[in-house]
Amino acid sequence: ALRILGRPLPLGNGCNGVLITIRDETLLKRIDAVRKDFIANASHELKTPLAAIRAYAETLQMGALDDREAAEKFVASIISQADRIDGLVKGMLQLTRVESNSALKMEAFDAAEALEPCLTAARAMSLSKSIQLELQLPEHPLIIQSDRDGFQTIASNLLSNAVRYTPEGGKVQISLTETPQHCVLSVIDNGIGIREADLERIFERFYRAEKGRSSDTGGTGLGLSIVKHLINALGGSVTATSQLQSGSCFEVRLPLPTRRQTS
Ligand code: ADP
16 A cells, blocks of 8 residues: 655745655554564563573572482583574574675685585584585685675574484585576475475564474574575575475575676
8 A cells, every 4th residue: 555645835936836645554564563573582481491491490499409400401501592582583683684784795616615614614513413415516716796694694594404404314415506697596405395285484584384283493484584585685596495304405595706708
């Protein structure tokens, strides 16, 4: 719905004009609904670990403190729930920052070199689960025009998901290739996979598929929405394909710098 507001505007030279303001009310309403939705989801997600912390603390207060073994277990649970809140808050702050697009700094850099710290972190994560990482990197620099931090956030989130949602002994394949116009980062795992009905929703904020929720992966449901926002802001695209119990494939395309015309 468009709201058109008109008011008389004296122009000062004896003539009168009319100032017309046109406002897209539908868009404003949608932004407001998205904001309310975000607050409702965030409150809901924070309530669960807070309630657990309170319950553990009350149990300690009511006598569990005297049983050292039980007390240690409750304290460990309190710390892990506090970590969950920390993860949620950090994720929400990052999503808000990404959504405002304010921090993007476009520059030309080598995607393979920028990927290196993300691979180091993924190697460390995969070691504890005996997951094999298979790499296919370009032999020459693959220069992209993008935001380095954004690119690294995209890669880190996809890599950490692939490792977290792949059981012990599995495999994650990472490749960086190029087409005439794009740099293509693909992350393929042979993990738990995603149901078709979930696949349509995994890029939504706070959305977690049934299997991901029930397994203890410590996720927040924010990683992929951050990925999606960044990719859109960087002018790229992402696709996800998956089969339950077989694995998932995430493919990101980011634009290469436009080549200067030579005369
Ligand atoms: P989370 O922090 O829960 O991992 P994400 O936004 O990164 O949040 O992912 C959303 C959901 O998508 C996850 O909860 C999980 O159900 C599903 N998912 C994401 N990546 C994978 C993957 N590689 N394999 C299986 N499921 C995945």
